Amino acid sequence: MDKYQRQILDHLGKPAYKPLTAASLVRRLKLAKQVLSKHEAALETLIEKGKVHRGPDGRLRLHLSEKLMVGVVKRTSRGDGFVIPHKPLQEGRAGDLYIAAADMQDAHSGDEVVARLLKRRRSGGRRCGRIEEVLIRATNTFVGSYFERDGHGYVQVDGNALRDPVSVGDPGAKQVQPDDKVVIEMIRFPTHYRGGEAVLTKVLGARGEPGIDVESIIHEFALPAEFPEAALEEARRKTEQFDESITDGRRDLTRETIITIDPADARDFDDAISLSRSDEGHWHLGVHIADVAHLVAPGGPLDAEAKKRGNSVYLPGRVLPMLPEILSNGLASLQSGKVRYVKSVFIEFTADGIPLHTEFSRSAIKVSRRLAYADALNIIQDRQASRIRVAAKVRDLLSRMHQLAMILRARRFAAGALELQLPEIALEFDKSGKVVGAHESEHDESHQIIEEFMLAANCAVATALADRQLPYLRRVHGDPDVSKLKKFAEFVSALGFQLKKYQSRLDLQALLNRVRGETFEQAVNFALLRSLKQAEYAATDLGHYALAVDNYCHFTSPIRRYPDLVIHRLVDAVLLSGSRRRRADEVELAKLGRQCSMTERRAAAAERELTRVKLLTYMAERIGDEFPAVITGVERFGIFCRGTVIPFEGMVHISALDRDDYFDFDQTAMSLVGRRRGRVYRLGEQLVVSVALVDVDRRELELRLVEQSQRSDRKARRSGNQRQQQTGGERGASRQRKQPREGQRGKRVKRNKPRR
Numbered sequence: 001m002d003k004y005q006r007q008i009l010d011h012l013g014k015p016a017y018k019p020l021t022a023a024s025l026v027r028r029l030k031l032a033k034q035v036l037s038k039h040e041a042a043l044e045t046l047i048e049k050g051k052v053h054r055g056p057d058g059r060l061r062l063h064l065s066e067k068l069m070v071g072v073v074k075r076t077s078r079g080d081g082f083v084i085p086h087k088p089l090q091e092g093r094a095g096d097l098y099i100a101a102a103d104m105q106d107a108h109s110g111d112e113v114v115a116r117l118l119k120r121r122r123s124g125g126r127r128c129g130r131i132e133e134v135l136i137r138a139t140n141t142f143v144g145s146y147f148e149r150d151g152h153g154y155v156q157v158d159g160n161a162l163r164d165p166v167s168v169g170d171p172g173a174k175q176v177q178p179d180d181k182v183v184i185e186m187i188r189f190p191t192h193y194r195g196g197e198a199v200l201t202k203v204l205g206a207r208g209e210p211g212i213d214v215e216s217i218i219h220e221f222a223l224p225a226e227f228p229e230a231a232l233e234e235a236r237r238k239t240e241q242f243d244e245s246i247t248d249g250r251r252d253l254t255r256e257t258i259i260t261i262d263p264a265d266a267r268d269f270d271d272a273i274s275l276s277r278s279d280e281g282h283w284h285l286g287v288h289i290a291d292v293a294h295l296v297a298p299g300g301p302l303d304a305e306a307k308k309r310g311n312s313v314y315l316p317g318r319v320l321p322m323l324p325e326i327l328s329n330g331l332a333s334l335q336s337g338k339v340r341y342v343k344s345v346f347i348e349f350t351a352d353g354i355p356l357h358t359e360f361s362r363s364a365i366k367v368s369r370r371l372a373y374a375d376a377l378n379i380i381q382d383r384q385a386s387r388i389r390v391a392a393k394v395r396d397l398l399s400r401m402h403q404l405a406m407i408l409r410a411r412r413f414a415a416g417a418l419e420l421q422l423p424e425i426a427l428e429f430d431k432s433g434k435v436v437g438a439h440e441s442e443h444d445e446s447h448q449i450i451e452e453f454m455l456a457a458n459c460a461v462a463t464a465l466a467d468r469q470l471p472y473l474r475r476v477h478g479d480p481d482v483s484k485l486k487k488f489a490e491f492v493s494a495l496g497f498q499l500k501k502y503q504s505r506l507d508l509q510a511l512l513n514r515v516r517g518e519t520f521e522q523a524v525n526f527a528l529l530r531s532l533k534q535a536e537y538a539a540t541d542l543g544h545y546a547l548a549v550d551n552y553c554h555f556t557s558p559i560r561r562y563p564d565l566v567i568h569r570l571v572d573a574v575l576l577s578g579s580r581r582r583r584a585d586e587v588e589l590a591k592l593g594r595q596c597s598m599t600e601r602r603a604a605a606a607e608r609e610l611t612r613v614k615l616l617t618y619m620a621e622r623i624g625d626e627f628p629a630v631i632t633g634v635e636r637f638g639i640f641c642r643g644t645v646i647p648f649e650g651m652v653h654i655s656a657l658d659r660d661d662y663f664d665f666d667q668t669a670m671s672l673v674g675r676r677r678g679r680v681y682r683l684g685e686q687l688v689v690s691v692a693l694v695d696v697d698r699r700e701l702e703l704r705l706v707e708q709s710q711r712s713d714r715k716a717r718r719s720g721n722q723r724q725q726q727t728g729g730e731r732g733a734s735r736q737r738k739q740p741r742e743g744q745r746g747k748r749v750k751r752n753k754p755r756r
Contacts, residue, residue, distance in 0.1 A: 004035070004042035012052065012062045015530060019059035019135055022587060027521075029610050035219065040587050053086065054110055057136055058594055067117050068132065069097065075109040078541035079192060082468035083115045083129060098122050103130035106189035106430050109161045110138025139756035142166075142198070143220040145207050145697055146180045155184050156197065158216065168194040173200050178208045183219045210433065213613050214318055214697040223607040224309050227324050230625075237325040238302075239331050248366045251344065257393045258288060259451050260334055267319070268312075269334040270557045272342070272367050273453055275400045277651040283404050286287040287457035287495050290332045292558035293568040296323070307592075310558035310599025316427050319481075321560070324495035328559050336370040337484050343568060345457045345555075353407040353729035358460045360575045369394045376446040376663040405449040408456060418549040420525045421516065425611050425647050435618040440647050452554045461567060462551035464575055473563050473593055474572055475554050476542040477535040484531040491527050494669050495520060495683065505548060519630045522642065522686030523588075526607060526632075534601075537563050539586045610731050612699060619648050620694040626706050629689045634672060636665040640679050641689055641703055650701030652689065657681065657705065727756050 011017065011029060020028060032041055043060075046052040053070060059069070059092045062124050071688060079101035096117055099107075107113050115129040122128060123649040144166070145156040153173070154165035168184060176182060190196030204219065205212045218225055240423040246252050259275045266384040274286035296302045306322050314319040318426035321328040335342050344363040369391070371379075379390055380402050413419070422441035430436045458475070465472045482503065489502035492511060501507040508528065515524045532545065537554075555571070558564040627648070633640035654663055654672065661674040663681075671682035693702035 021058045031565045073107045097129040106132040110208045112136040168200045217610040234302045251363040283349040287345045288342040313603040336367045373446040405452040408452045462553040462554045465734045466551040477544040480531045487594040488531040536597040539589035650703040
C-alpha cells in the first residue's frame with residue numbers, strides 16, 4: 001500500500017469524518033497539483049479493492065464491517081421500510097433489509113443510510129435491520145397541503161411516505177390559506193416517536209387549481225424551471241449571429257431528400273435521415289444530428305446550465321428544456337425547409353445489414369419533409385393512398401427506410417438483444433388542458449425505424465472512439481445478478497413457463513415473445529425489468545446487456561441530453577479534426593456520468609408522478625364507474641389491477657374480495673386462494689372493477705370487484721328502465737339519468753378509448 005492510499009484511509013477513518021466527494025477530499029488534504037494524478041489513482045485502487053465505498057452522489061467512506069451496510073431507504077405508508085444495499089449482501093443474506101417502523105429513526109425514502117444487521121428475521125427469512133445513521137438526505141424539500149388545527153399550522157406531505165402531518169408553526173406565514181399547496185423545508189424529520197417540524201417556504205396556490213399539480217411536481221423533484229439571464233443572453237447572441245450560409249468545411253446536403261419522423265406534438269427535432277441504395281445492393285444510411293456543439297461553447301453560461309440540468313424534462317403538458325427555447329425549438333432544431341448545421345454519420349451496410357464502413361462529417365441540411373409517426377406509418381402501410389399529400393421521393397425514401405430498419409432489427413435480436421414491452425401512458429387533453437382520457441402509447445414500425453437508425457449511429461460513434469482507445473462517456477447496462485434472474489425464472493415457472501437457461505438473452509427474449517398479447521404480459525415484463533440493472537452513464541467499459549453490444553454511447557439527442565453534447569465535442573476534436581486530444585480525465589468523466597444518471601432518473605420519476613396525479617384526478621370524477629381490468633400483482637393484502645381501456649392502476653384490498661371468506665397467499669403461484677369457496681385470484685386474470693375511492697394527494701386508487709351476478713342484475717334493471725322509457729315512462733327515464741347504468745358507463749369508456 002503506497003503512501004497516498006494510506007493518507008486516504010487515515011483521513012476517512014477519523015471519528016469526526018463526514019463523507020466527502022473526491023474533489024472535496026483533495027481540498028481537505030491540501031494536495032499539490034503535481035501529486036493529484038497519483039492521489040486519484042490511489043483512490044480508484046481503493047475503490048476497486050472494496051476498501052473505500054463511493055456512493056451514488058460521489059461521497060466517499062470506508063468499507064463497513066459485516067454487521068453494517070450502506071444503502072438507500074424505501075419507506076412504506078405504514079412507517080416501516082427497506083434498505084436497498086449498494087452492494088448485494090453476503091451469501092445467506094440475499095435481498096433487501098427490512099426495517100421496522102421503530103427502527104427507522106428519522107430516515108426518509110431516498111436517503112442514503114448506514115444500517116445494522118440484526119439477528120431476527122421476518123417470516124420468509126428476510127433479514128431485519130436498524131438504521132444507525134443517515135449519511136445523505138435525498139431531499140429536505142417537500143410539497144403538501146396546508147391546514148390548521150387548534151391555531152397551529154400543519155402540512156400533509158403529498159404521497160404516502162410520511163403518514164403524519166408536519167408542523168409549520170405560525171399559521172399566518174406568507175398569507176397561506178387552508179387547502180393551499182405549499183413547499184416546506186424540513187427542520188426536523190419525523191420519527192416513530194416524534195412528529196416532524198418544517199418551515200413553510202412557498203405558497204403555490206389553491207389545491208386543485210389549474211397548473212398547481214405541475215408546479216407541485218416541479219418543486220417536489222427540485223426541477224430547474226427558469227434559465228439564468230446569462231444563459232438566455234448567450235442563446236440570443238448565438239441566434240443573432242447565425243446565418244444560413246454554408247461555411248467551408250461543411251458538406252452541403254441541402255439538395256438531398258432528408259426527412260424527420262417525430263411525435264405529432266414534438267417541438268424540437270434532433271435527428272433526420274437520408275438513405276440510398278447503390279447498384280450492388282449496399283445501403284448508404286445518413287443519420288444527421290443537430291450540431292448543438294457548434295452553438296454551445298464549453299464552459300460558458302449555456303454550457304454550465306445545460307450541465308446542471310443534465311437533460312430536458314418532458315412533463316404532461318409542459319417541457320422544461322435543457323437549452324433555452326430560442327435554441328431548442330429554434331436554431332438547433334432541424335425544422336423543415338430551413339438550413340441547419342448537423343453532424344452526420346454515414347454508414348454503409350451490405351444488403352443483409354452488415355456494417356462495412358463508417359464516415360463522419362460536419363454538414364448542412366434542409367429537411368425535405370417533417371412527418372409524424374402516424375403519418376409515416378400510414379405511408380408505409382398504404383403507399384397508394386398517400387400519393388396526394390406526399391411527394392414520390394419521400395415515399396420512396398420511407399420505403400427504403402422501412403426495409404433496412406427491419407433488416408437491422410432482425411439482426412439485433414438474432415445477436416441476443418432484449419426488448420421489453422413496457423408501454424407508457426399517454427394522457428388525452430381537451431383545449432383547456434383538462435385530462436379527458438388516457439391510453440397506452442404504441443411502439444409501431446414507424447417508431448422502430450427511427451429507433452434502429454439511432455442505435456446504429458450511437459454504436460458507430462462509440463465503436464470509432466473505442467477503436468482509438470479513448471475514454472468517453474459511455475451508456476452502459478451491466479450484466480444482471482444471476483440470483484435475480486433465477487428468481488425471475490421461478491416467477492415465470494409459477495405461470496406455466498419453463499426458463500431453464502435464464503442467463504441466456506435469446507431464451508429471455510423468446511419468453512417475452514411467448515407472453516406477448518397474454519393477460520400477464522405486463523407483469524412478466526415488469527418482473528424481468530426488476531431483475532435487470534439500470535442503464536446509466538459511466539466511463540467504465542461495462543457493455544450494454546440489453547442491446548447486446550460492447551460499445552455504446554448517446555450521440556443522437558444533444559438538444560435534450562447533456563451526455564450527447566459531450567460526445568459531439570469529442571467527435572469534433574478527434575473524429576473530425578483528427579487531433580491527438582489529451583486523454584479525458586476519467587475521474588471527471590465518472591463524476592459527470594453519475595450526475596447525468598441522477599438527473600435522468602429524476603426526470604423520469606417526475607414525469608411518472610405527474611402522469612399519475614393527472615390520471616388519478618381524472619379517475620376521481622368517475623367514482624362508481626366500472627372498467628375492465630387485469631390483475632398485474634398479487635400480495636398478501638390484496639390484488640393490484642390495471643385498466644385495459646383506461647390504463648389506471650389501483651388495488652383491491654383483500655377485505656373487499658369476499659367478506660364471507662378467508663384468503664391464503666400462494667407466493668409460488670402468485671395467487672390468493674379462498675379457504676371456503678375455493679375462489680382463486682391469480683396474476684393475469686381479467687376482471688371488471690369499479691372505482692371506490694381516489695386520494696390524489698396520497699396517490700392512491702382503491703377499487704372494488706364487480707361480480708358477474710351484480711352485473712347481470714344491473715343489466716336486467718337497465719333493460720327494464722329502457723322498456724319503461726320506450727313506453728313513455730318519464731319517471732323511469734329520470735331515474736336512469738340520476739343513477740347511470742352500465743350502458744352509459746360503457747359509452748363513457750368507449751369515448752375515451754385511444755384513436756388507433
